[in-house]
Amino acid sequence: MEWDNLALRNKREGHLRAPCCQADVILRRSKLGTQHFVHRVRGTCNSAPETEEHMQVKRVILEVGKANGWLAVAEVDGLSPEGEAWRADVLLSKDAARIAIEVQWSKQSDDETARRQARYASSGIRGLWVFRQQRFAASKDIPAVRICGTLADGFEVYVPTGTGEQVLPLAPFVSAVLNRKYRFGLPLGAPAAVAVRCGIIDCYRCGAETPIITGLDINVGPHKLSAIIPELDSCPDLIALALQVMPQHISPGRIMRRHSQEANSRYLSNGCAHCGTLIGAHYEYLACENQAVVGKFQTVVDNGIRQLAKKLGEAPEWGVHLEISSI
Known part of the structure; x- marks a missing residue:
């Protein structure tokens, strides 16, 4: 009713103007019933209807x-x-x-x-x-x-x-x-879903087969970070949670900082489950040939995950962060 009254008044008085060019307008309804204004005379206005x-x-x-x-x-x-x-x-x-x-x-x-x-x-x-x-x-x-x-x-x-x-x-x-829930980057406290990947490798020192964590896949909204153990030194909580969700029949060696003679540095690494020897980053890639996801858990974004993204060279932009139902 208000629209009809406004249309009648404008028809009588011509008091409404188009904001794009100040030309006279008329009031219309679309086929779907949408109310809208259109130019009475198109003229030279460049504003498309x-x-x-x-x-x-x-x-x-x-x-x-x-x-x-x-x-x-x-x-x-x-x-x-x-x-x-x-x-x-x-x-x-x-x-x-x-x-x-x-x-x-x-x-x-x-x-x-x-x-x-x-x-x-x-x-x-x-x-x-x-x-x-x-x-x-x-x-x-x-x-x-x-x-x-x-x-x-x-x-x-x-x-x-x-x-x-x-x-x-x-x-x-x-x-x-x-x-x-439409946010930029990796917002602190945003829900994150993590998948734990494991593989089997022969220890180069003792020769025994040993399971190792080959990496974590971290999903935050539409963003995904994939990291191997040496890259996760800013995320000790993620490693602790990953070890908690490992199946009982998989017992990897201790994850800790060790000195590598080949790299001449100390870094976070897998160890052999039998002799504790450092499984270097090079050998971890060999285990990726037969790796599989063995555990999943949910967490939230903290400063450690943000630091990890920078280390990986990732720069997440906009995304919708919905509640996690599955990974």
């Missing part, structure tokens, strides 16, 4: 926002402290938090994205960009994702993780954003 797909994406964001207890409003106008005008496709507010989600259906340069993001930041708003274009810049300061899909099949979001893309349906992604 919204497609049905664009409007559907915004509608999903609004619905998910409201379902998660946020105040969700479309096409919100505002001014930065510097007096620059902005218009958010969807503005979500809860307590002191404000998030503007921009559904960018037409191409936009990285410089323009950075400019608009800075304007939101100056206004105390966190901007999130949903691009249809293939190439765009994403960083800690400019969270951005790619979207694909159709009205018939629905829409999926592709989150750039630093090493690839994490794919989620649109609605669960928006819900993750609003529940602080």
Whole structure:
């Protein structure tokens, strides 16, 4: 009823203007019932009208926002402290938090994205960009994702993780954003799932077969770190937990810092289960030929795991961190 009354008043008085060019607008409903404004006369304005797909994406964001207890409003106008005008496709507010989600259906340069993001930041708003274009810049300061899909099949979001893309349906992604599960890097306290790999090797000194831990695979959201024992000196808790979940029939030697004459240094290493001799990093790779996952456990990200990522040269970017159900 309010929309109909507004349409009648605008038809009578012509009091509404397009924010892109200040031209006269008219009020319409799409085939799906979406209410939107269009130019009365197209003229020379370069602002493209919204497609049905664009409007559907915004509608999903609004619905998910409201379902998660946020105040969700479309096409919100505002001014930065510097007096620059902005218009958010969807503005979500809860307590002191404000998030503007921009559904960018037409191409936009990285410089323009950075400019608009800075304007939101100056206004105390966190901007999130949903691009249809293939190439765009994403960083800690400019969270951005790619979207694909159709009205018939629905829409999926592709989150750039630093090493690839994490794919989620649109609605669960928006819900993750609003529940602080869309995070950058390896957040402290984020759930982590760890798989323990073991292999068998002949000890070069005593000749006996000995099991060794060939590595740990650490999954944090969409990010994966794989490390061998010599790389895990910053993660003593991970090693202790790995030993706890080992099957009873597998008894590896002691893991400790030992001196290697070949490397002329001390480093964390496997030892022979029989004579305790250091199993050097070179020999660990030989055991990878017949390795298998023998145990799994769950933990959370701590500073040790963060240090490990740096040591491995990994730089995880954005990702959705959901509860762990399985590894």
